[in-house]
Amino acid sequence: MKCVIGGAQLRVFGRAIHAIARISDEFWFDPVEKGSVLPVFRCVNVLERNVEKCSISTSPSEHHITFQLLCRHGVVKTYNLTFQECDPLQAVFAKHMCPNILKVHSRLLADVMIHFPTSQEEITLSVTPMKVCFKSYTEEDTDFSRTMLTEIQLSPEEFDYFQVGVDSEVTFCLKELRGLLAFSEATSVPVSIHFDRCGKPIAFSIEDLLLEASFILATLCEAEKEAASPEPACCPQPWDSSRTGMDKSDQASMDGASNAATAAPKKPQQKGNTPSMDPAKPPSASAKQEVKNIPRGTERDVPGRAGAATAEAAGGEATEAPYAKFHSLFFGAVSYKEKEAIGDTFQSLVTASDTEEELGALQSSPVL
């Protein structure tokens, strides 16, 4: 794989990395990558000023992905990071089937979230056709005498698009959403929120000419009062856990399909994106790259609560993290050529994460 990002888009890409970094230490970057990418893009403002181009390539023999920042004055910074190949995952989530859709400028969402403390983990979104309310999440055993609770009420008129098919109250993780909010503010595109009843995932997405990003967050199920079993009580939207049997030999086609490492695959630039493995394949900049957080247990031990997405996908992890929440971030670069081909039905690929993966050591050797 080899691709090049131009200067202006580098800022967006860097911010995307920052947004992802808020969620996870690792991320899927087709081809799959491990190790910390954030230091490469640490200071986005400096990047903007100094870096003319960013070239990302993999070496077929070793498990290295190389970020090369070509800066002004002939300075070249090279970062070599190790990665491990693994099968990509994708959330099964049909946005268009959500009864509730809100569309709002990212500025408004940021103005809402600013009222919550940065330490606020979860937040509850409650909608009726008449009003929208974001509030601190509380549960039965919340110690009210020690907790400050915040609630914001908005009128439907504040939204660019407001559709509430079913009254619902969903609770999701605010901390990780803040990453998307920061990113979308930088790109200043409206944010679309698709959701359903509690227990079903909620998706925050932004879309413009050059890129599309989605955060799919699990929401808390209302626990059955009697149920004390660690099994997720009701998870109506299970992940499809079928393995696709993708193996290394298919990696090449994945590579080819996913040259959309760039956030700005303008057509003329695509000739630079020819996959190194399979030159015959036409560059396609429209594949969605999957980015997925390794499911982790929540702090709460309340039985019967689980994010919707944990159901089957937990699979091998049901024993280790039954209350894990899944958070996925998709970054896709959109090309007009393939746009029609992308339906709203996601191809479901492997979902179980590789628990035997070890965190690879970061090998970065910046060459100045």
Place this chain on the structure above:
Amino acid sequence: MRFRAKIVDLACLSHFSRIINTIAKLAKTCILRLTVCKLYFIVSDKVANGGASLWCELSQGNFFDEFQMEGVAAEHNEIYLEFVPENLSRALKTAQSAKAVKIKLTNKHCPCLRVAVELPSLSSSSRIVTHDIPVGVIPRRMWNDFREPSVPDFDVSIYLPVLKTMKSVVERMKNLSNFIVIEANLSGEMNLKIETDLVSVTTHFKDLGNPPWASEDGCQSSAQCRDLESMAEACIDIKKLQQLLAGQQVNPTKALCNIVRKRIVHFILLHEEVSLQYFIPAIA
């Protein structure tokens, strides 16, 4: 027991927020005493606060457009609440463009101060942000713990230097030492001193002026007998002093301190609508 109040004026809101911010920097928990005319923020000199104590009072009429309270009983028409000032500070921080801020004492799951902020919005109806700040109601039998401290029998009383200057000096000293000595005399001279194994640093201020204190016999008797040049000093926790200075966002109309040598330093900061007294005990 009832309390409801409303601020509509943005300048009043901003001023009130600044006061709360100052208090939040000085103590983790604080007592709010409400009377018909005044609000008091009190931190008593328990060990938890390192022995420092705070007394801040303001007239409600200078801040609130509406203010109604009913105390625990007719003859004790006051309310004492314990709360975390940082919570109130946070609630007011994002309210600076509000159309109105209402504060009300409620009891849903537990006693709370409900701060309702009405914010302008793009649509015809306002955005309402509500913060429920948990409070503890202090029973009447404990009210005596929170009486106004009396001005100590000081050795020297002196006006403070420009707070901004004093703050930057103290902040730098804080990097070198945990304790600072404040000494001053009746000739308007003050020194701030730190001393460690490696270094000692002294900053001298002069021409500060000494406030005249009137009392029954015309002057503080111990002060009159003093030699005007002789310094009275006290060694205090530098962090407490730094917190006090850091919390001052606006220059007070009057700022002075009273030193009881080796015992306590009593700071008085007066603004037009609010007075703040802070007592820092000397380290033995």
